[in-house]
Amino acid sequence: LAGCDRAMTTYVRRQEISHPVGTAGRVTLRVSDADVRVTGAATDAAEIVATFEIGASSDEEASRLFDALKLRVGASPGELTVEQQDEGSGRNPLLRLLGHGGGASLQIEATIPASAALRVETVSGDVNATTLEGEQRYTAVSGDLVIIDGAGSVRLNTVSGDALVRARGALELRAETVSGDLGITAPRFDALRASTVSGDVDIEGALRAGGEYRIETVSGDVMFAAVGGASFEVRGLSTDITGDVDHRIEGRADRRHVVVGGGGPEVVFSSMSGDFHVRRPRRLEQLEAPSGEAGSGPEPGDELEVLRALERGE
Numbered sequence: 001l002a003g004c005d006r007a008m009t010t011y012v013r014r015q016e017i018s019h020p021v022g023t024a025g026r027v028t029l030r031v032s033d034a035d036v037r038v039t040g041a042a043t044d045a046a047e048i049v050a051t052f053e054i055g056a057s058s059d060e061e062a063s064r065l066f067d068a069l070k071l072r073v074g075a076s077p078g079e080l081t082v083e084q085q086d087e088g089s090g091r092n093p094l095l096r097l098l099g100h101g102g103g104a105s106l107q108i109e110a111t112i113p114a115s116a117a118l119r120v121e122t123v124s125g126d127v128n129a130t131t132l133e134g135e136q137r138y139t140a141v142s143g144d145l146v147i148i149d150g151a152g153s154v155r156l157n158t159v160s161g162d163a164l165v166r167a168r169g170a171l172e173l174r175a176e177t178v179s180g181d182l183g184i185t186a187p188r189f190d191a192l193r194a195s196t197v198s199g200d201v202d203i204e205g206a207l208r209a210g211g212e213y214r215i216e217t218v219s220g221d222v223m224f225a226a227v228g229g230a231s232f233e234v235r236g237l238s239t240d241i242t243g244d245v246d247h248r249i250e251g252r253a254d255r256r257h258v259v260v261g262g263g264g265p266e267v268v269f270s271s272m273s274g275d276f277h278v279r280r281p282r283r284l285e286q287l288e289a290p291s292g293e294a295g296s297g298p299e300p301g302d303e304l305e306v307l308r309a310l311e312r313g314e
Contacts, residue, residue, distance in 0.1 A: 008055045011062035015070050017048040019080040023113045030083035031071075032123040034106035035143075040114030040132040040150075046080045048110045055103040069104060082108075126161075133169065144180075162199075166283075171205070181220075185283050187227075189213065192267075196220040200274075204281055207265040215267065217274040224269075225281040229261030232278070235270040243278035 021027060027046045029036060050071050056062035074081040084106075112118065117135040120127055124142045131149045138145055138156040145158055151169030159178045165171070167186035175182055175194045182194060186205040194201055195216040204225040207213060215222055224232070234241060234256045241249060241258060250257040260278050269276055 008057060009062075011054045011056055011059060011066075013052045013054060013062065013066040015050040015052070017050070017071070017073055017080075017082060018045055019073075019075045020045045021080055021113065021116055022078050023115045024117075025078040025080070025113065026117040026119070027079075027110070027112045028081040028083075028119040028121075029108065029110065030081075030121045031106065031108060031125065032084055034084075034108055034122065034125045035127075036108045036110070036120055036122055036125060037128045037130075038110045038112060038118060038120065038132065039130045040116075040134075041111050043111065043113055046110065046112045046116070048080075048082055048108065050082075051107045051109070053105045065104070069106075131168075167205075170208075187284065204284055206284075207267070209265055211265060213265060213267040215269045217271040219273045220271070221275045221277065222269055222271070223277045223279050224267065225279045225284075226260055226264065226267075227281050227284050229264035231260070231263045231266045232258040232276070233266060233268045234258055234276050235268070236272065236274070236276075238273045239269075239271050240275040241277075242275070245278055245280050247278050 022044050025046070052066060052069055054062045054065050054069070056065055070085070071082050072085050114131055115134045118129070118132060119137045121139045122141070122143055126143045127138060127140055127145045129136065129138070129147045129150060133150065133152045135152060136150070136154045140157070140161050141159045142161060144161045145156060145163040147154065147165045149166065149168045151167055151171060153172045154165065155174045156163055157176045158180050160180060162180045163175060163177060163182050165173065165184045165186070170188045170190050171186035172191045173184060173189065173194070175184070177196045177199050179198050181199045182196060183202045184194070184204070188206045188208055189211060190208045191211045192203070192213045194203070197218045198220055200221045200223070201215060201217065202223045204227070206227040207230055235254065237254050241256065245260060247258055247260045250259070258276070258278065
């Protein structure tokens with residue numbers, strides 16, 4: 001605490017990490033109090049730049065603190081792991097600087113092969129991922145998660161943060177959230193399992209015939225826009241069913257069957273007190289499946305440009 005009255009200046013230090021992992025490789029990032037941005041590209045290497053902003057009384061002190069804060073790197077053929085050091089204390093090293101009268105912040109920019117497997121674990125930091133197509137696993141606490149222009153297999157867990165997924169290709173998604181909303185759009189879902197405690201869920205896209213689709217909430221509401229039609233089994237005594245598209249409701253109070261359009265793949269929705277709303281597609285309305293092909297999903301092509309145009313308000 002004796003150093004708290006010293007004049008502090010912010011010094012910027014960068015740590016650059018590069019390792020060839022290949023298009024089928026694996027990249028793992030584990031950080032706290034750091035914002036993370038990951039971009040998929042046509043490359044064989046993982047390129048990571050960690051930018052530290054360090055409060056210190058001199059350039060020499062900043063360099064000394066930077067050496068202590070540098071991310072730990074583990075590299076092997078086809079695999080790269082980057083994580084914050086804890087020196088066995090179990091404490092975030094950025095917070096430990098507060099005991100020296102200074103402070104630090106960290107931002108991570110990573111470019112990896114688009115088809116490589118990715119795992120990101122963060123606490124108190126936002127995550128943005130773009131144009132990734134490989135197996136992806138995200139864990140975020142007290143931070144928002146945004147996944148744009150992705151595809152493939154995605155699994156996410158968030159606590160006290162919202163999650164937004166805007167896929168450009170077929171998506172197989174498993175999502176678990178606590179105290180955060182979940183928004184998902186994909187041209188086609190090959191499989192979907194989503195569960196929330198108190199957050200709302202908004203889903204839009206076509207459903208592949210034969211896929212497994214389940215949504216569970218405790219008190220969160222669900223809005224679903226099925227491109228090409230779908231059927232829903234709604235389980236919940238306290239659940240109201242509404243819609244702004246033509247639909248019909250069958251069955252008893254605790255297990256009702258909702259059919260939209262000509263029907264299609266079945267989605268099971270279970271909730272203690274959340275409501276269910278079937279809505280009209282907004283982002284994917286121009287990708288409606290042709291008549292007689294409900295649930296088959298749109299062919300790859302113009303869906304990405306449609307999404308971008310709609311986001312621009314055109």
